[in-house]
Amino acid sequence: MKKHTKYIHAGAHPDPSTGAIMTPIYQTSTYVQEAPGVHKGFEYARSQNPTRQALEEALAVIEEGKYGLAFSSGVAATDAVIKLLKPGDEVIAGNDMYGGTYRLFSKVFAKFGIVFHYIDLSNLDQIEKYINPNTKLIWVETPTNPLMNIADISAIASITKKHQLILCVDNTFASPALQNPLSLGADIVMHSATKYLSGHSDVIQGALVMKDKALRDELYFIQKSCGAVPGPMDCFLVLRGIKTLGIRMERHSQNGEKIAHFLKAHPAVKQVYWPGFVEHPGHAIAKKQMKDFGGMISFELKQDTIEAARTLLSNTKLFSLAESLGGVESLINHPASMTHASIPRDERIKNGLSDTLIRLSVGIEDADDLIEDLRHAIELAEQVKK
Numbered sequence: 390m391k392k393h394t395k396y397i398h399a400g401a402h403p404d405p406s407t408g409a410i411m412t413p414i415y416q417t418s419t420y421v422q423e424a425p426g427v428h429k430g431f432e433y434a435r436s437q438n439p440t441r442q443a444l445e446e447a448l449a450v451i452e453e454g455k456y457g458l459a460f461s462s463g464v465a466a467t468d469a470v471i472k473l474l475k476p477g478d479e480v481i482a483g484n485d486m487y488g489g490t491y492r493l494f495s496k497v498f499a500k501f502g503i504v505f506h507y508i509d510l511s512n513l514d515q516i517e518k519y520i521n522p523n524t525k526l527i528w529v530e531t532p533t534n535p536l537m538n539i540a541d542i543s544a545i546a547s548i549t550k551k552h553q554l555i556l557c558v559d560n561t562f563a564s565p566a567l568q569n570p571l572s573l574g575a576d577i578v579m580h581s582a583t584k585y586l587s588g589h590s591d592v593i594q595g596a597l598v599m600k601d602k603a604l605r606d607e608l609y610f611i612q613k614s615c616g617a618v619p620g621p622m623d624c625f626l627v628l629r630g631i632k633t634l635g636i637r638m639e640r641h642s643q644n645g646e647k648i649a650h651f652l653k654a655h656p657a658v659k660q661v662y663w664p665g666f667v668e669h670p671g672h673a674i675a676k677k678q679m680k681d682f683g684g685m686i687s688f689e690l691k692q693d694t695i696e697a698a699r700t701l702l703s704n705t706k707l708f709s710l711a712e713s714l715g716g717v718e719s720l721i722n723h724p725a726s727m728t729h730a731s732i733p734r735d736e737r738i739k740n741g742l743s744d745t746l747i748r749l750s751v752g753i754e755d756a757d758d759l760i761e762d763l764r765h766a767i768e769l770a771e772q773v774k775k
């Protein structure tokens with residue numbers, strides 16, 4: 390099955406009781422048994438729900454895996470992966486990643502004795518140096534949030550295979566339409582389904598996809614034991630979102646490209662972070678492992694002051710000032726005070742995330758309107774007194 394066909398048909402089966410073409414929202418907590426232990430495979434909805442099962446099947450298909458597991462949020466999915474580990478185990482993660490992942494690792498799991506090393510994952514020798522007998526997992530986000538750094542998934546997969554480590558890739562920014570880490574050698578793909586998978590800014594959800602049955606069974610055990618499962622209505626919304634994922638990502642990428650070039654050519658803009666530029670340090674790898682470059686862009690103004698950045702952030706009309714990303718509508722965000730405020734300032738600055746960085750989630754509106762919106766807000770920012 391080809392890509393766009395998969396998005397429509399993955400996990401979709403006519404409802405056995407009515408023939409309904411759309412998967413029903415099975416809003417139930419439990420299932421009636423004929424006799425103790427005699428049932429149709431459904432006992433209690435934390436363990437099994439037909440709407441969730443349809444979604445989990447769809448996730449596996451679109452991410453080129455065998456098994457999908459849906460969670461109540463992206464961080465709940467990440468939480469489940471780290472619960473594969475035990476005290477003393479070590480994790481190597483990127484030094485530029487989603488602030489909530491950093492917070493979960495450093496503020497929650499570190500106190501249970503799991504050790505995290507945050508390093509530059511584009512440096513493969515450095516990764517090897519951090520591996521010791523306690524190392525169990527490498528956590529990769531690519532492209533990274535918000536600096537759009539790129540890690541080479543297949544190169545890191547050869548390192549994790551050699552040392553028998555688990556490789557988990559947070560594929561939220563690319564989505565399965567642009568990048569499939571399992572086919573590049575990763576063991577687990579993680580998603581904040583809140584973002585591109587659902588695509589309409591109306592649900593919080595997370596997902597894991599894998600190929601290995603034993604790994605799936607372990608993660609399913611954690612899913613049902615810890616209980617961070619999504620409700621059936623939310624599963625329905627993500628199933629519906631997936632149907633248009635392919636065409637949405639095409640449009641996000643086209644608009645992203647136009648806006649990245651507009652910003653780069655603008656005399657008031659200092660730097661644009663977007664992996665589609667040939668001079669981006671990760672461009673060659675991005676081109677190799679991604680089908681397109683997506684709709685996420687970060688940038689800084691030449692007038693590198695908080696006041697100028699704040700003026701821009703408060704004066705766009707089509708780009709709404711909000712956390713999150715991946716919806717059909719465009720969003721603008723200030724990572725230092727919003728999505729990445731949970732990272733200590735020193736740590737943030739050291740890794741290149743400045744106080745004045747602005748992040749865009751480019752939606753699927755008409756690019757010309759989005760460009761005019763940015764042009765106007767940049768003009769106002771330029772008028773801020775130096």
Ligand SMILES: *Cc1c(COP(=O)(O)O)cnc(C)c1O
Nearest residue numbers: 462463464487534561581583594
């Ligand atoms: C939003 C996000 C998460 C966390 O997902 P939630 O659904 O908000 O819990 C993890 N990784 C990345 C890259 C994200 O953008």
